[in-house]
Amino acid sequence: MSRRTPRGLIATATATVAVATAALLPAGASAAPLPAPSLPQARVFMVNPVQATGDQSLTDHKDAASDVPASAYATATLRNLDASGALSGKWVDVRSETGKPATVAGAAAYNRSDDQFEQVMAYFWVNEAQEYLQGLGFGTELPGANDRTQPVRLNQWGADNSFFTDKKAEIRFGKGGVDDAEDAEVIVHEYGHAVHHAQVPGFGTSPEAGSIGEAFGDYLAVAVGTHAVEKYGWAMKADAACVADWDATGYSEAPHCLRRIDGTKTYADREGEVHADGEIWSRALFDIRNSLGARTADRIIVNAQFGFAPDTGFRDAALTTVATAQKMYGTSAANAVRAAFRAREIPGL
């Protein structure tokens, strides 16, 4: 009986080979120990090519491989795969609706001009994001935060748009401009919506709740990207607060950012547009991180979200976050959280 894990299956296959080899040896001789099976490798962007190289002049020319230097890529291990040989595993299942499906065996060789590269990016970064949450204790010491297999679909129908659909709880990545799944911060932003939805089904039904959703996606993108940079020792040559430096080369001035999480907006600057107003909330999250450190901040921020109503406003969500900090870490942490929301002039804090 093999365990239904890739490691288990590899171990079983290895044992079979060892038995077969031993059978060919003279009686009494023993086979040399076999090398440990190598884990599957993938070529990915170190978050995104602009922040990895610091080159703000990088530009997409219809998906040409030559647009991005080799120094923007890293080879990293694909973890938590099932035994199918496709990009499917414990935390993510990637489907390509058009174009060639990627294989695990090919994952170390694709570049950005290959359809399969974005599939590999989606697998790697969604897995990385859930591993980050697991590392914070979500799914063990704390309740799971989308600790399930996340379906992801990629297509090439030309829409420069990515989204999370809460009916199917599925993430879809579009193409157009820079292909969206070539930027890990776009991938993890969308995963942030999936996390929110898993924590509070239907989250985001009021304008302020929607803004909190956009803000958390941006914040999680920075948190996961920063963590990966530290963990793998990757280059980081752009402002940490800049979200989607590569995707944004198509539509923003240098330094290219889809949005930032260190802006100066306050509650009075609301426009009624969730992405714009999200910059009020994400700045508060960024301040909490800078006050309390990444791990403590992120444990508070994500844990608090379990207590948000689907149509919450900034005030109630901020008060829930302060109360969560108090419960988990005591008064000084709660005060730091309160100060971050007060600095955004959110009423009632």
Ligand SMILES: [Ca+2]
């Ligand atoms: Ca591409």
Ligand SMILES: [Ca+2]
């Ligand atoms: Ca794009």
Ligand SMILES: [Ca+2]
């Ligand atoms: Ca960035």
Ligand SMILES: [Zn+2]
């Ligand atoms: Zn969004």
